[in-house]
Amino acid sequence: xxxxxxxxxxxxxxxxxxxxxxxxxxxxxxxxxxxxxxxxxxxxxxxxxxxxxxxxxxxxxxxxxxxxxxxxxxxxxxxxxxxxxxxxxxxxxxxxxxxxxxxxxxxxxxxxxxxxxxxxxxxxxxxxxxxxxxxxxxxxxxxxxxxxxxxxxxxxxxxxxxxxxxxxxxxxxxxxxxxxxxxxxxxxxxxxxxxxxxxxxxxxxxxxxxxxxxxxxxxxxxxxxxxxxxxxxxxxxxxxxxxxxxxxxxxxxxxxxxxxxxxxxxxxxxxxxxxxxxxxxxxxxxxxxxxxxxxxxxxxxxxxxxxxxxxxxxxxxxxxxxxxxxxxxxxxxxxxxxxxxxxxxxxxxxxxxxxxxxxxxxxxxxxxxxxxxxxxxxxxxxxxxxxxxxxxxxxxxxxxxxxxxxxxxxxxxxxxxxxxxxxxxxxxxxxxxxxxxxxxxxxxxxxxxxxxxxxxxxxxxxxxxxxxxxxxxxxxxxxxxxxxxxxxxxxxxxxxxxxxxxxxxxxxxxxxxxxxxxxxxxxxxxxxxxxxxxxxxxxxxxxxxxxxxxxxxxxxxxxxxxxxxxxxxxxxxxxxxxxxxxxxxxxxxxxxxxxxxxxxxxxxxxxx
Numbered sequence: 001x002x003x004x005x006x007x008x009x010x011x012x013x014x015x016x017x018x019x020x021x022x023x024x025x026x027x028x029x030x031x032x033x034x035x036x037x038x039x040x041x042x043x044x045x046x047x048x049x050x051x052x053x054x055x056x057x058x059x060x061x062x063x064x065x066x067x068x069x070x071x072x073x074x075x076x077x078x079x080x081x082x083x084x085x086x087x088x089x090x091x092x093x094x095x096x097x098x099x100x101x102x103x104x105x106x107x108x109x110x111x112x113x114x115x116x117x118x119x120x121x122x123x124x125x126x127x128x129x130x131x132x133x134x135x136x137x138x139x140x141x142x143x144x145x146x147x148x149x150x151x152x153x154x155x156x157x158x159x160x161x162x163x164x165x166x167x168x169x170x171x172x173x174x175x176x177x178x179x180x181x182x183x184x185x186x187x188x189x190x191x192x193x194x195x196x197x198x199x200x201x202x203x204x205x206x207x208x209x210x211x212x213x214x215x216x217x218x219x220x221x222x223x224x225x226x227x228x229x230x231x232x233x234x235x236x237x238x239x240x241x242x243x244x245x246x247x248x249x250x251x252x253x254x255x256x257x258x259x260x261x262x263x264x265x266x267x268x269x270x271x272x273x274x275x276x277x278x279x280x281x282x283x284x285x286x287x288x289x290x291x292x293x294x295x296x297x298x299x300x301x302x303x304x305x306x307x308x309x310x311x312x313x314x315x316x317x318x319x320x321x322x323x324x325x326x327x328x329x330x331x332x333x334x335x336x337x338x339x340x341x342x343x344x345x346x347x348x349x350x351x352x353x354x355x356x357x358x359x360x361x362x363x364x365x366x367x368x369x370x371x372x373x374x375x376x377x378x379x380x381x382x383x384x385x386x387x388x389x390x391x392x393x394x395x396x397x398x399x400x401x402x403x404x405x406x407x408x409x410x411x412x413x414x415x416x417x418x419x420x421x422x423x424x425x426x427x428x429x430x431x432x433x434x435x436x437x438x439x440x441x442x443x444x445x446x447x448x449x450x451x452x453x454x455x456x457x458x459x460x461x462x463x464x465x466x467x468x469x470x471x472x473x474x475x476x477x478x479x480x481x482x483x484x485x486x487x488x489x490x491x492x493x494x495x496x497x498x499x500x501x502x503x504x505x506x507x508x509x510x511x512x513x514x515x516x517x518x519x520x521x522x523x524x525x526x527x528x529x530x531x532x533x534x535x536x537x538x539x540x541x542x543x544x545x546x547x548x549x550x551x552x553x554x555x556x557x558x559x560x561x562x563x564x565x566x567x568x569x570x571x572x573x574x575x576x577x578x579x580x581x582x583x584x585x586x587x588x589x590x591x592x593x594x595x596x597x598x599x600x601x602x603x604x605x606x607x608x
Contacts, residue, residue, distance in 0.1 A: 011594030035244075038210065040255035040353055041221040043312060044230030045273040046187060046208040047266060050259070052244045053197070056176050061131040074123055075476055080172040085113060088168070091196045094203065098227070105161075105195050105219040112165045133173040140166035140450070160219070164194045182206050187248055189238050195219050202227060208250040210257050212238050221355060232257055253312050276316075287318040291562045298572035299544060302552035302564060304530060311353045313555040318562065321358035323478065323552025324417070324530045325350060327401070328364050337397055340429045343404035351408050358413050360478070360552075361405050362457070363398070365419040366390045382492065387420020387459075392429055396586045402437040409449035417478055421456045421463045430454075453549040459483035462510040465552075471523030478552070479516055481531030485509050503586035504533045510542065510581060510589070517547040528552050538593050540564040545577025572596075 029489065065073060088110050095103045112118065118139060125135035140162050147159035170176065182188055182513020184205030192213040193201070198220060201209070206231040211220070224231040230252030242248070242259055249258040249269050258265060291301045302323030303314030311322060330338045330346060338346075351359050391398040391403035405416055418430045434454055443449050453475035459466055460483070471477065481504065486493045488509050491501040503509075513529070520527035533539050535553035543551065553561055576596050580589045 011171050033262050033265060033449050034259050035237065036257040036259075038232040038235035038238075038257065040252050041233045042224035042227075042229055042231040042252050043315065044208070044228065044250075044252040045269055045276065046230050046250040046252075047261075047269060047273070048185055048187045048207060048248065048250075049183075050189050050242055050244055050246050050248045051182050052239050052242065053182075053185040053188050053193065053201075054239065058170060058174055058176055060133045060137055060170070060174065062134050063131070064129045065126075065131055067129065070127055070129070073126045073135075076173060077119075077122055077126065077136070077169075080132070080136075080169050081113060081119065084168045085110060085170055088113065088196065091199050094199055095195075098199070098202070100226075105223065109161055109165050109168075109195075112161060113122065118187055126406055134168060135278040136169050136173065149268075151167045157363050160192075164196070167194075170198075170530070185528075187250055189242055191239050193220055195223050198227070198229070208252070210235055210238050210250065212236060225356075234339050254308075257367050257419070286559050286562060287316070289562070289566065290566055291318075291320075293544065293565060293568050293570040293573070295569050295571055297544070298549065299565045300528075300550040301558055301565075302358075302528065302530075302550060303555045303558060304552050305555060308349065308353050311350065314558065315354075315357070317555050317558040319357070319361070319555065319558055322350075323360050323550070325359060325361045325527055326365065327362060328366060331366075337543050340400040340404045342472055343401060344407045347405055347408035347414070351411060355411055355413050358415055360415040360417050360455070361408075362419055363391055363401055363405075367420075367435055380485070387457075388418050388426055389420065389422075391418075392426070392433075395433065398433055399437055399440075402434055403441060406434075406437055406441055406448035406452060407446055409452050410447050412451075414449065415453045415476065417453060417455045417457055419457045419480075420459055420483070421470065422460050422464060424466055424469050424473070427456055427470055431473060451585040458516050460487045461512060464516045467516045468522055469517030471519045471525055474523075474525060476525050477516060477527040479513060479527065479529045479531065481509070481513075481529060481533035484531070485533075486513060488512060504536060504539065505542075505586040505589045505593075507581060507583060507586065507589065510546065510577075513543075513548075514546050514577075514581070521547065526550055537564070538590065538597070541573045541576050541596070542580060542589075542593060544568055544570060545573035545580075546594070 007169055088106060092103055092106045092110065095106055122132075122135045122141045122352050126132055130138075144162045144166075147162065179291055182201050182204045185207055186205065188201050188206050188209040190197075190209070190211055192211050193209055198206075198209070206229070209224070210232045212235060213233070221231070232248050232250060232255050234255075235257055242257075244261075246259050247261060247266075249256075249261050249265065251258070251269070258269075261269070290298070300320050301318070302321045303310065303317070303319040304324040304326075305311045305314050305322045306326050306329050314322060315401070327343075327347075330572060334342070338431055347361060350361075365387050367381060367384060367390050385393060385463070391401075402416070405414060416434070417520045418427065419429075421427050425506060431454060434452075438448065438450065451476060453474035455478055456463065456470050456474040457478050457480050458467060458470075459480040464484070467477070482493060485491070485502060485504055485506070489501055489503065489506060491498050493502050517527055527548065528534075529548050530552040534543065534551040535557040537560075544565070551561065576593065580592055583589050583592060
């Protein structure tokens with residue numbers, strides 16, 4: 001979290017805004033508070049002043065050159081490549097020190113700039129008696145058009161790399177200059193910023209930026225997150241609508257830009273900024289530490305997150321992705337089945353907020369205690385029409401949701417999870433619906449991730465027993481322990497009178513988890529635990545010992561769970577679990593785990 005202004009400057013900003021509001025300016029006064037909405041590319045709140053990034057109009061000589069000037073123009077091109085290469089190499093060195101994620105991006109542009117095939121094509125164009133800059137424009141634009149119309153979003157966004165290289169060469173050949181020096185603490189507004197622009201501006205003191213163009217998966221957006229630079233992208237005409245020097249607030253969480261903020265708005269965002277800073281300070285260095293056992297086994301920590309705020313909390317806690325989005329919460333809010341477009345909007349916003357981290361979207365889990373008024377009364381709803389059974393009976397709703405999830409998957413960070421799988425045949429039918437949805441989107445010429453991973457939730461004993469066969473079809477498993485315990489022990493988890501029967505540590509439950517893990521390993525697919533058991537303070541060593549390498553919990557538990565993981569030895573956890581699985585009751589297992597924990601807590605802590 002950043003602020004571009006110190007306390008005294010902040011007071012001056014508030015005072016300045018107050019003074020302007022008390023003046024007799026007409027209602028059309030441009031100093032009134034205005035808000036602009038874009039996409040949140042990198043989280044954080046900044047209060048500061050804007051600097052507009054502009055470039056001079058580009059004038060390209062398109063007139064024919066004389067035959068005797070061909071050698072001169074070719075030399076101009078070679079010089080441009082040499083000089084631009086030198087500049088880019090300097091920026092790469094800077095990136096390797098400050099933002100390692102940017103170095104490969106810039107190195108790719110360096111490769112394009114020095115590509116012998118591209119260079120030869122430009123040299124040949126010059127031989128056709130055109131200027132060096134016109135030849136550069138023609139060759140790069142032709143390649144750009146090919147990528148721009150590619151059906152793959154990733155390839156279309158890579159077309160920006162070509163533009164970055166082209167513009168760098170044209171800047172040199174046409175002697176074009178732009179805003180390169182910025183003031184310390186400023187917020188840069190521009191039509192588009194390249195990764196090298198971001199690196200150079202940050203070195204000069206830029207603390208945030210806003211652009212008109214760019215995609216959430218663009219190199220600039222990825223670099224902003226790596227550098228912890230709050231940024232908002234996709235704000236139409238921002239460079240022409242906002243003047244340099246105006247007070248501005250950047251909300252990189254919600255994708256909001258506020259100019260000429262009211263004093264109360266400034267105070268509100270300053271409080272929010274301080275709250276976020278306090279939370280980060282409280283989380284401390286643990287967020288930056290790897291989630292791995294004391295003997296080096298990696299345990300991936302994901303978050304169960306259903307809202308944008310929870311995704312931000314998950315990111316700030318160091319989560320590696322979202323392991324569960326409960327889509328049926330939309331039914332609660334709308335009190336009806338959402339339309340495909342409503343779902344697309346919601347899933348896309350969640351995916352963009354999570355990017356580049358993976359987002360696991362669970363299809364509607366309707367039934368049992370979650371009927372949402374969509375099911376008639378059943379004698380035994382827990383064993384009736386629910387999860388995937390419901391979806392297969394309501395194919396219209398299922399198809400609409402799958403289409404929406406696919407349409408939100410363009411940035412390749414979305415995964416689909418099918419709930420309450422009980423048989424191979426059931427899962428096959430679900431996969432067939434996914435394929436039908438893909439075909440319908442192709443027919444409608446809509447874009448989506450054709451390789452969207454589809455996983456199965458293991459929540460019933462039958463699914464665990466058939467996990468090896470299901471694993472041959474699924475891209476991943478997620479074990480929903482809440483229902484797995486309920487169905488294994490025939491005990492309603494919401495029934496207080498049998499709370500002693502509903503036992504997370506029952507050996508039957510642990511054996512089913514182990515069976516599922518072994519099936520996932522056999523099929524070489526990842527397996528996660530996303531139920532409450534994943535965050536249970538006494539279960540960490542057991543789950544690690546069972547072979548679980550991915551846990552998904554509520555965001556507030558992530559750091560405490562990471563702390564426990566780092567204190568756990570994988571070797572000791574395997575021994576613990578092997579012994580525990582020999583016991584006959586959940587009570588015995590609890591006592592055994594508690595005893596082992598007490599012994600390990602007395603040992604020197606080498607993990608922290």
